[in-house]
Amino acid sequence: GENVEQHPSTLSVQEGDSAVIKCTYSDSASNYFPWYKQELGKRPQLIIDIRSNVGEKKDQRIAVTLNKTAKHFSLHITETQPEDSAVYFCAASTPLSNSGYALNFGKGTSLLVTP
């Protein structure tokens, strides 16, 4: 099955700096890669996603890059703010029957942005 590795497990940056989180996956059939932000006790919130037909996608301060050949993808957050502090999860999709997709998650990165 799909195996998603995520690094680092914790990341501390100063406000205004950039943060980068990296993930690798094993299943070449995966073609959809979302990133979720989860604050303590809250639901995972989709913040950005990328499909395998593009190499990069940007949404304001957040960008994701994908290297399908190497099977890795990364999340980049620029100009970090204290409100960005949360646990971030990467995921890779596995197709299921009847148009379904199981998301295989990394173990998460706890990001702390200090003022």
Next chain:
Amino acid sequence: NAGVMQNPRHLVRRRGQEARLRCSPMKGHSHVYWYRQLPEEGLKFMVYLQKENIIDESGMPKERFSAEFPKEGPSILRIQQVVRGDSAAYFCASSSGLAKETQYFGPGTRLLVL
């Protein structure tokens, strides 16, 4: 447009009791997924359902766990004879027929087994 709804938000059960977790998908969404999250872990896929059908339950334990998504009403994840190891957060997600891969999560049910 209400998001994915789950209830209860917190559930405490003693060993051997049954736990029933409910999930209402976003309006217009016909695909429902259940995931389990252990402390300080990522979410693990359990089961994928459409109305009145279990499509894929490859991530669900073979015993004590069952799921349904009836024609009317919410999807239900049922855990019989709970054990302490079942303590976790259980999240439901839904997706539409158009953007099938994009899943939106509910607030989760935090199950504590005493």
